[in-house]
Amino acid sequence: MLSRTDRSGTDASDDQVAAGNDAGDTVGDDGAAPAPFEGLEREIRLLIRRAQSSGASIARRVHPELDASAYPLLAHISERPGARGSDLATFFGVGRATVSRQLSRLVELGLVERTVDPEDSRGQRITLTPDGAARLDRARSSRVAMLEGALATWETEEVAQLASLLNRYSTDIVAWKQSGR
DSSP states (O other): OOEEEOTTSOEEEHHHHHTTOOGGGGSOTTSOOOOHHHHHHHHHHHHHHHHHHHHHHHHHHHOTTOOTTHHHHHHHHHHSTTEEHHHHHHHHTOOHHHHHHHHHHHHHTTSEEEEEETTEEEEEEEEEOHHHHHHHHHHHHHHHHHHHHHTTTSOHHHHHHHHHHHHHHHHHHHHHHHTTO
16 A cells, blocks of 8 residues: 655555545645645545545445446446446547447456447447446445535535536546647
8 A cells, every 4th residue: 555644744544545544635735725726636636536435335335346447337327227338438528449448347247238330330328237237236225325424514506516516527627628729
């Protein structure tokens, strides 16, 4: 496991950092809060680290042999049944070969199925199998319960606002990347 040295000179584990136990990053050396975009970068960095840390666990809840990167793929297919592999590659910003390999593994595990695209016989439409849908629903329910427990002191409106802002962030980041800036 990687470790990191906090300001006191002791090592902080990744789990402590992921849990936000590195209080030295919340203020600058001058005691002031970081500038808005620096603070945002820090929170996104920690959010990504926490997501990576829990990704393997949530994937194993779907299937014990599932790779961590497959959970978001399965969730996206669930939300958009009949998606094409090229659509998935575009959405996740990865190559078609990467998605093809992941889909092949999901087919092997019996979680998704490919059918010929009726609009283009060269393409395939991807859907969850009934087993894949049931497994994903159980894992998603578990994750929602975890969020409900962790954010139990939050008002419902605050949770909705966070979800809305994260969606806006994701949409704007994708649009910015697609603009070629």
